[in-house]
Amino acid sequence: LGAGAFAAALGVKAFLEATKTPGTVVLYGCPGEEGGAAKAFMARDGLWYGLDAALTWHPNDANEVLTGSSNSCIQTQYHFTGVAAHAAGDPDRGRSALDAVELMNVGVQFLREHMSDKARIHYAITDAGGRSPNVVQPRASVLYMVRSNHVAEAVELQKRVDKIAEGAALMTETTFEKKFIDGLADTVTNHALERVLYQNFQELGVPSHTTEELAYADQLSATYPGNDRLPGVGSQYDLDYAEQARALRTKAGHAMNDFLLPLYQGDAFEPGSTDVGDVSWQCPTAQIHVATWPNGCPGHSWQNVSCGRTDIGHKAALHAGKVLAAAAMDLLTQPALLEEAKAEFQRRTVAGYTCPIPADAVPVVAD
Numbered sequence: 001l002g003a004g005a006f007a008a009a010l011g012v013k014a015f016l017e018a019t020k021t022p023g024t025v026v027l028y029g030c031p032g033e034e035g036g037a038a039k040a041f042m043a044r045d046g047l048w049y050g051l052d053a054a055l056t057w058h059p060n061d062a063n064e065v066l067t068g069s070s071n072s073c074i075q076t077q078y079h080f081t082g083v084a085a086h087a088a089g090d091p092d093r094g095r096s097a098l099d100a101v102e103l104m105n106v107g108v109q110f111l112r113e114h115m116s117d118k119a120r121i122h123y124a125i126t127d128a129g130g131r132s133p134n135v136v137q138p139r140a141s142v143l144y145m146v147r148s149n150h151v152a153e154a155v156e157l158q159k160r161v162d163k164i165a166e167g168a169a170l171m172t173e174t175t176f177e178k179k180f181i182d183g184l185a186d187t188v189t190n191h192a193l194e195r196v197l198y199q200n201f202q203e204l205g206v207p208s209h210t211t212e213e214l215a216y217a218d219q220l221s222a223t224y225p226g227n228d229r230l231p232g233v234g235s236q237y238d239l240d241y242a243e244q245a246r247a248l249r250t251k252a253g254h255a256m257n258d259f260l261l262p263l264y265q266g267d268a269f270e271p272g273s274t275d276v277g278d279v280s281w282q283c284p285t286a287q288i289h290v291a292t293w294p295n296g297c298p299g300h301s302w303q304n305v306s307c308g309r310t311d312i313g314h315k316a317a318l319h320a321g322k323v324l325a326a327a328a329m330d331l332l333t334q335p336a337l338l339e340e341a342k343a344e345f346q347r348r349t350v351a352g353y354t355c356p357i358p359a360d361a362v363p364v365v366a367d
């Protein structure tokens with residue numbers, strides 16, 4: 001991500017200097033994209049307000065312009081503290097932090113029926129207190145992720161999860177500490193910017209691959225299930241679009257999607273989360289995917305990683321830089337495009353940005 005964005009910024013800088021076009025390009029270093037949510041912390045401090053537009057990319061199995069929304073997400077860790085005791089000799093003197101974690105999880109199971117359709121709650125027990133059943137566990141921790149399509153809803157849902165933690169502590173006579181990990185807003189789409197990205201993607205084409213690279217991709221695609229999945233966000237929502245994607249896949253004849261998917265601007269929703277969402281509530285924002293690994297390659301897999309250090313990965317990052325830079329040049333030289341993007345942004349963000357990150361939170365990792 002960083003290399004592609006860097007390439008884009010250098011391209012725009014060179015363009016501004018060579019053509020003496022007035023304008024400013026800013027490259028933001030945004031660490032912790034997969035847990036850490038740097039862009040959301042930056043949004044809490046209002047960093048993205050006032051930008052004309054923000055453009056970015058993410059590696060994927062297809063070349064496409066992204067559209068639609070994504071889930072907002074809040075991560076919180078709950079550390080329960082009880083009293084250790086011999087589980088057979090002195091159970092009455094013990095207060096189990098592990099019981100509190102279990103009761104909290106049970107409470108959340110009952111909450112699931114009473115939340116909105118797209119909301120999701122996930123958890124991981126990060127500390128079960130120890131390995132000895134004959135000890136009343138004095139400490140235990142659970143990490144929660146609360147997701148909802150709208151960030152304001154996620155913030156409300158989070159409050160209900162907090163109440164369940166309080167209930168679990170009350171029932172077990174334990175105490176708990178809450179540690180905020182990170183929070184991300186949902187994504188506000190911008191069709192006007194997406195069209196500018198698509199036009200430039202069309203003009204620049206897609207990265208091409210050598211016979212050797214294609215053979216590597218084919219071999220890699222044999223190592224995971226789902227390599228026949230149809231690429232593209234639109235394929236999940238639109239039958240005609242899915243047919244077009246199928247035709248393009250068939251024509252490609254190998255595991256790399258060496259083609260540009262048609263522009264899709266219908267309904268779309270990504271159940272995962274991204275800190276690009278927080279940016280998109282503060283300025284017009286759009287994103288592309290560039291094929292960085294073979295078709296259907298599962299996200300966050302070793303196969304993804306294996307492509308990152310090949311020419312396939314390097315080509316994708318540089319190509320993303322080209323498309324983003326070319327789109328930015330259009331935005332800098334055709335004010336009407338920016339006006340359209342800004343008008344759409346105003347319409348879509350009437351509700352205003354709800355920041356999921358508390359004012360006093362500092363970036364931390366879950367332990």
Ligand SMILES: [Zn+2]
Nearest residue numbers: 033034058059
């Ligand atoms: Zn990512």
